[in-house]
Amino acid sequence: MTTTEGGVRVVRNDDANRYELYADGQLASIADYRRIGDTLDLHHTETRHGFRGRGLAAELVRGVLDDVRERKLTVVPSCWFVADFIEANPQFAELLA
Secondary structure, three states: OEEOOOOOEEEEEHHHOEEEEEEOOEEEEEEEEEEEOOEEEEEEEEEOHHHOOOOHHHHHHHHHHHHHHHOOOEEEOOOHHHHHHHHHOHHHHHHEO
């Protein structure tokens, strides 16, 4: 889906209802969602312990929101991290349900 300059990759895993961020070839961070019509309720994000402190959760959420925009969906940021990210990055506010 998305690959950044640092080799980080964000993948949508519809079977698991989550987005996954891979760094150094390993699953580093996830964002769980519930799909309700054309809206994704982003209710949980988590970064594995060995990958914390590198800004990967923010890269994951940016990748999720880019995908949401591309698919013409909206989001409900039930997860505090996603809500804070959108507040700090108002270019994504239009995606709020």
